[in-house]
Amino acid sequence: MADILLIEDDVTIRTALSRGLRDLGHAVSSSPTALDGLRLAVQDRPDLIVLDLGLPDLDGAELLRMLRAVSRVPVIVATARDGDAEMVPVLDAGADDYVVKPYSAAQLDARIRAVLRRAADATPEEPLRVGGLRVDPRAREARLDGATLDLTPREFDVLHYLAARAGEVVTKRELLTEVWQLPYGGADKTVDVHLSWLRRKLGETASEPRYLHTVRGVGVKLVGPS
Ligand code: CA
Numbered sequence: 001m002a003d004i005l006l007i008e009d010d011v012t013i014r015t016a017l018s019r020g021l022r023d024l025g026h027a028v029s030s031s032p033t034a035l036d037g038l039r040l041a042v043q044d045r046p047d048l049i050v051l052d053l054g055l056p057d058l059d060g061a062e063l064l065r066m067l068r069a070v071s072r073v074p075v076i077v078a079t080a081r082d083g084d085a086e087m088v089p090v091l092d093a094g095a096d097d098y099v100v101k102p103y104s105a106a107q108l109d110a111r112i113r114a115v116l117r118r119a120a121d122a123t124p125e126e127p128l129r130v131g132g133l134r135v136d137p138r139a140r141e142a143r144l145d146g147a148t149l150d151l152t153p154r155e156f157d158v159l160h161y162l163a164a165r166a167g168e169v170v171t172k173r174e175l176l177t178e179v180w181q182l183p184y185g186g187a188d189k190t191v192d193v194h195l196s197w198l199r200r201k202l203g204e205t206a207s208e209p210r211y212l213h214t215v216r217g218v219g220v221k222l223v224g225p226s
Helices: 011-023 034-044 059-070 084-093 105-123 154-165 172-178 188-201
Strands: 004-009 027-031 046-052 075-079 097-100 129-130 132-135 139-145 212-215 220-224
Touching: 004 011, 004 034, 004 097, 011 027, 011 105, 027 034, 027 212, 034 046, 046 059, 046 105, 059 075, 059 084, 075 084, 075 105, 084 097, 084 188, 097 105, 129 154, 132 154, 139 154, 154 172, 154 188, 154 220, 172 220, 188 212
Parallel strands: 004 027, 004 046, 046 075, 075 097
Antiparallel strands: 129 132, 132 139, 212 220
């Protein structure tokens, strides 16, 4: 069904998952180290990468940043813990989803199909305008009153999601599901942190909002300044 590259140093997990994913119809290649995995990612161009964060030669988040410099291939990270401290930098570095160990091949397969479906659906759209804000998904560029905003990929995705629903209240749960693709987990704090960064870049604060309005106990909405 898909060409999967599995980067995982634990031989037991690697063997079991490779077999499990093959049984589910995927073609699987694997690597026990980060650098060999990076080489395979560039050389073989898999449809999706499953990346273990605890690798012997390089930190998984660092590998992800190196990978993102050369490729937009969907990446699901596998981690032993699901704390914010570990996950926020990894999601920021460009992971598309994550699974927490121990996980089954069937569970991983569900995530793989969801991520690939989303990648296929990600057709570029027309620029959106809200007040002085212009969000262009094709160029992945946002401008405020003509000045380009320096946004991380995740901040851009959040802003684009909110701009597409301007005037509507969007819950943090919805952002976790739709932007982070974490329907079953993820902490509200992850969303709070990104919203506060986004606010700062829009030149506003939670107490004196212009575009990004918190609706206490419900969520957040983007509106043009009155
Ligand atoms: Ca490991």
